[in-house]
Amino acid sequence: MDRPVEPGHFSACEARLDKHMAGLCSVDFPVAVVLPAGGSGERTGLLTPKQFCTFLNRPLISYTIQTFERVPWIQSIVVVVAKESLDLMMDIIHRFHHRNVLVVHGGSTRHRSIFNGVRALSEGEDGTARVKPKVVIIHDAVRPFVEEDFLLKITMAAKEQGAAGAIRPLVSTVIATTLEGYLDHSLERTKYRASEMPQGFIYDVIYQAYQRCSESDFEFGTECLHLALQYCGTNAKLIEGPPTLWKVTYKRDLAAAESIVKETLSQSACVVTGGSAQATELANALQRSMSALDMEVDVISDLIGDNAKSLSKEWNFIQLSVNSSCFSEVGRILGALEEADRALLHPVVIIWVYLNVSEDGSSASEPTGGEPAAMMELATGAKLGNILVYGIQLHHSKEATLWGRSVEKVAQMSCALIRDRSPALTGQLLQA
Numbered sequence: 076m077d078r079p080v081e082p083g084h085f086s087a088c089e090a091r092l093d094k095h096m097a098g099l100c101s102v103d104f105p106v107a108v109v110l111p112a113g114g115s116g117e118r119t120g121l122l123t124p125k126q127f128c129t130f131l132n133r134p135l136i137s138y139t140i141q142t143f144e145r146v147p148w149i150q151s152i153v154v155v156v157a158k159e160s161l162d163l164m165m166d167i168i169h170r171f172h173h174r175n176v177l178v179v180h181g182g183s184t185r186h187r188s189i190f191n192g193v194r195a196l197s198e199g200e201d202g203t204a205r206v207k208p209k210v211v212i213i214h215d216a217v218r219p220f221v222e223e224d225f226l227l228k229i230t231m232a233a234k235e236q237g238a239a240g241a242i243r244p245l246v247s248t249v250i251a252t253t254l255e256g257y258l259d260h261s262l263e264r265t266k267y268r269a270s271e272m273p274q275g276f277i278y279d280v281i282y283q284a285y286q287r288c289s290e291s292d293f294e295f296g297t298e299c300l301h302l303a304l305q306y307c308g309t310n311a312k313l314i315e316g317p318p319t320l321w322k323v324t325y326k327r328d329l330a331a332a333e334s335i336v337k338e339t340l341s342q343s344a345c346v347v348t349g350g351s352a353q354a355t356e357l358a359n360a361l362q363r364s365m366s367a368l369d370m371e372v373d374v375i376s377d378l379i380g381d382n383a384k385s386l387s388k389e390w391n392f393i394q395l396s397v398n399s400s401c402f403s404e405v406g407r408i409l410g411a412l413e414e415a416d417r418a419l420l421h422p423v424v425i426i427w428v429y430l431n432v433s434e435d436g437s438s439a440s441e442p443t444g445g446e447p448a449a450m451m452e453l454a455t456g457a458k459l460g461n462i463l464v465y466g467i468q469l470h471h472s473k474e475a476t477l478w479g480r481s482v483e484k485v486a487q488m489s490c491a492l493i494r495d496r497s498p499a500l501t502g503q504l505l506q507a
């Protein structure tokens with residue numbers, strides 16, 4: 076029999092749940108989640124199973140685990156992986172500091188993997204009984220984006236009805252084909268829905284459904300809600316979910332998942348002026364231009380005292396320097412981010428904007444000798460810690476149109492650097 080491996084303890088989770096239940100949350104019963112991640116991802120055409128494919132320096136499965144870790148009323152997380160992926164999974168849990176995750180061996184089909192995960196919630200590896208949850212959520216490990224409020228809807232409906240599942244409108248019409256490959260008939264699209272995940276079940280319902288179902292169900296079935304209906308007479312409540320519930324199935328879906336994460340990380344930026352009048356003027360102009368590019372910008376003079384909060388909230392920093400090619404301010408942001416392990420889960424961007432103001436207001440001066448090399452050195456070290464450092468140099472102009480154009484260019488470059496998060500461009504001192 077497949078045996079679970081426990082890197083974490085459920086007791087910490089129980090304490091978390093108790094604390095939460097003390098006042099904040101309407102979920103006053105134990106909830107667990109099973110994340111089947113034991114497939115090989117053939118349809119991606121990649122050698123690595125899709126749940127272990129990495130984007131923005133982190134495997135897909137870690138994004139999904141993090142999604143559930145953030146939900147305070149979820150008591151325990153069971154991840155089901157193929158035997159050969161066990162070490163890799165343990166390494167991911169360790170590397171990204173995941174807590175309270177129970178890892179269980181998978182089976183040869185999705186249903187077999189899910190049943191192993193469900194069973195592990197009530198039975199220890201030596202057959203000893205565990206305190207089973209009231210509701211279990213089942214969610215494909217390759218659907219990284221699901222919001223707490225939707226999980227709550229599924230959980231509460233599952234508690235009421237015995238089973239609940241996410242649905243989406245069909246994108247294409249479903250047709251039946253003849254054996255010869257001709258159209259047999261088509262279904263009326265408005266009557267049908269795509270069944271997605273998450274799904275929620277009263278624990279005993281899904282456990283019994285799996286105990287009663289046939290070998291053929293285990294081998295060929297694709298729908299847990301169907302098992303609950305057929306073997307326990309439980310009619311699932313269906314709830315329409317958002318499009319982001321889609322399942323990563325093909326290679327292009329990995330790129331789509333990456334772009335969703337990038338978009339989330341690129342909604343705002345924090346501009347640090349250092350306090351000088353010229354830098355503040357530039358920061359205010361950048362704020363206007365970047366907000367026209369749909370990026371919210373907060374302008375602060377430093378990252379001290381109350382302003383230090385930005386270090387734990389913001390994913391993007393723009394540090395302004397006027398006539399000073401010294402990287403000490405950038406170094407300070409870097410140090411603070413590294414100390415807080417801020418870039419563990421997502422890459423953080425720092426853009427150093429160097430404003431060159433010559434005495435006579437001319438724009439003749441060029442970047443001075445050591446800067447590009449020093450930038451590169453700083454950025455190379457930062458990249459190892461998942462912090463992406465870029466530089467932009469601009470010259471002040473007394474001529475309003477020219478100056479406006481330069482500021483606009485800095486705003487566009489900053490938005491592009493933040494949105495692309497390209498490791499290849501780190502350390503470059505770009506010219507605006």
Ligand SMILES: Nc1ccn([C@@H]2O[C@H](COP(=O)(O)OP(=O)(O)OP(=O)(O)O)[C@@H](O)[C@H]2O)c(=O)n1
Binds near residue numbers: 119
């Ligand atoms: N024996 C299996 C097969 C699938 N899954 C999991 O079930 C989820 C949804 O299945 P699917 O998208 O079909 O994944 P794969 O089977 O890996 O993909 P493919 O069919 O392309 O091989 C995935 O998280 C997958 O890892 C599983 O736990 N155990």
Ligand SMILES: O=C(CO)[C@H](O)[C@H](O)COP(=O)(O)O
Binds near residue numbers: 297
């Ligand atoms: O949506 C789902 C269930 O309702 C499943 O994710 C889907 O059935 C998985 O199937 P497959 O392994 O064939 O992709």
